Amino acid sequence: MTLKKKSHSKASLYELSPDNGCVVDTKWKVGPLSYHACATEIGQEHTVHDAPMPEVVVYDHVGFKGAFARTNLSFHFLGDFWNDRISSLIIVSGVWRFYRDEYYKGDSWDLGPGFYECFFKDKGPDDVVSSFQAIKLS
Numbered sequence: 001m002t003l004k005k006k007s008h009s010k011a012s013l014y015e016l017s018p019d020n021g022c023v024v025d026t027k028w029k030v031g032p033l034s035y036h037a038c039a040t041e042i043g044q045e046h047t048v049h050d051a052p053m054p055e056v057v058v059y060d061h062v063g064f065k066g067a068f069a070r071t072n073l074s075f076h077f078l079g080d081f082w083n084d085r086i087s088s089l090i091i092v093s094g095v096w097r098f099y100r101d102e103y104y105k106g107d108s109w110d111l112g113p114g115f116y117e118c119f120f121k122d123k124g125p126d127d128v129v130s131s132f133q134a135i136k137l138s
């Protein structure tokens with residue numbers, strides 16, 4: 001038997017992916033949906049829950065324009081493309097906290113489910129977010 005080498009696919013430039021310099025928070029914990037080290041272990045019962053998965057869609061420009069990325073993950077750093085880039089967003093579910101600096105530092109803003117045409121009410125520095133995490137299930 002010959003082992004075929006797996007070809008590596010790369011995420012597109014606009015995706016929230018470690019391929020683009022993003023740092024996923026692998027220790028993220030909110031209730032039953034906390035990250036698990038692996039999907040299953042021998043002898044372990046499977047987990048059942050009915051909490052909705054936190055989900056967010058971020059956009060490059062105000063009014064849901066430009067590049068966008070959808071994710072359920074929390075990020076210590078948004079990577080080369082999305083760092084200081086979010087201008088509008090949709091919170092599909094969960095309550096999310098957005099931080100000015102990477103690793104959940106600096107000013108922060110909490111947002112629950114809804115459509116947000118621009119990140120700040122008035123014209124201002126809307127391109128500031130460097131990390132975010134879901135802080136509650138909704």
Ligand SMILES: [Ca+2]
Nearest residue numbers: 100128129130
């Ligand atoms: Ca920033």
